[in-house]
């Protein structure tokens with residue numbers, strides 16, 4: 229029996245209540261009486277992992293915090309390590325990702341609309357539901373520990389409601405709950421959205437993007453379900469060994485004992501880290517390697533691999549912050565004797581770019597420029613040979629990384645972003661020389677942010693119906709950079725759309741364009 233399934237442990241929670249801990253007071257993250265206790269003392273009283281998960285959920289809900297920024301320091305501050313930390317992480321992120329599914333189930337177990345519940349109560353119910361339906365916590369422990377958490381953090385009255393509701397949740401296995409939700413849904417997309425825990429508008433957009441990429445064939449609904457499932461799984465941490473700075477073998481050789489690093493699935497630059505802190509890898513600490521999804525590595529490598537005639541001396545990353553792709557491009561530029569300018573509009577993110585580039589040899593990075601990428605084309609027309617536009621986007625391709633983001637995004641975000649995306653791509657096309665290559669990249673597969681933007685920009689820039697840029701076969705560029713002999717499944721079109729459930733990467737989109745006049 230693990231620390232998290234011992235039902236006796238909630239007795240400690242009762243004692244804490246009997247000492248008069250007030251609702252609200254203990255909930256405060258700054259509460260010194262909690263944070264100054266030794267971890268062993270706290271552990272005797274209540275479950276620190278569940279408490280941490282609850283506090284992060286309240287922060288995410290109440291102050292729009294990002295769970296992946298709030299949880300790690302909170303765990304450190306409270307001395308929660310090892311299995312407790314892993315449990316708190318899975319409980320927090322899993323609950324946030326699967327919130328939509330659990331809310332649909334809880335709706336069937338609560339006698340009033342969920343929005344009439346105290347938000348604290350709703351969050352403990354979600355945490356309880358995830359332990360019961362989404363983790364291997366024995367049912368009795370999931371219920372009793374969550375009830376104890378409720379007493380501790382919310383109040384005794386609420387704990388009775390939580391006990392009753394969670395007991396109802398336990399009466400039905402997950403598969404039966406999902407069948408019930410599916411049967412009650414008005415249409416297949418809603419069924420997928422509810423069972424797969426995504427907002428319906430996002431599920432619909434993902435379905436359209438899958439269909440446009442020729443995925444799923446006759447069973448598009450099953451394809452969508454597979455994608456939504458992949459969004460609900462924690463991504464593995466992938467490292468990039470920046471070419472010319474360090475080899476993957478040397479990243480491994482210089483890593484301390486206990487660090488496991490396996491080759492990536494597609495790319496010779498990629499290494500999969502076995503759950504340890506990336507900064508404990510010396511090559512990451514000194515920026516010769518970095519944390520970077522294989523999809524992000526692939527699009528940068530593909531831009532560098534795109535065929536180019538003539539000069540290949542000056543590269544531009546138009547939207548560089550925080551600098552992951554700029555660092556990979558700079559390493560490649562260094563090998564080719566080219567230089568790179570990294571542009572970023574947000575000054576603090578431009579500083580992150582400088583930090584990310586610190587291992588690049590002198591003379592390769594011409595400038596890290598803080599400015600609006602929309603102006604670069606006009607300021608430096610035809611000045612670059614290769615340009616990356618890694619456009620600000622909804623991030624719908626990286627939902628697995630940001631557990632709460634799917635619930636924050638709205639369709640209104642799209643219209644603000646797609647105008648900016650058009651302007652940035654057009655500026656990039658101005659900044660590249662005739663014959664030069666532009667990579668248009670998003671970490672979203674939403675068609676409004678990908679194909680529609682590219683089509684629209686090419687149409688707008690056309691003279692007498694003839695555009696000033698042509699699409700290159702991005703699939704060829706990607707095939708050129710994957711491990712030799714690897715058959716990477718790519719769609720039927722010239723642009724490339726990667727998918728979490730197919731490639732194990734974020735859903736990166738890549739269009740390659742060559743300026744023709």
Ligand SMILES: C[S@@+](CC[C@H](N)C(=O)[O-])C[C@H]1O[C@@H](n2cnc3c(N)ncnc32)[C@H](O)[C@@H]1O
Pocket residue numbers: 524546547548549550551552553554571572573574577599600601602618619620621
């Ligand atoms: C998708 S991120 C880029 C990620 C980066 N390429 C990497 O791999 O680390 C988009 C970036 O564009 C920046 N951005 C937003 N509007 C911009 C603009 N008008 N000009 C330049 N950069 C902009 C954002 O601040 C953000 O850092």
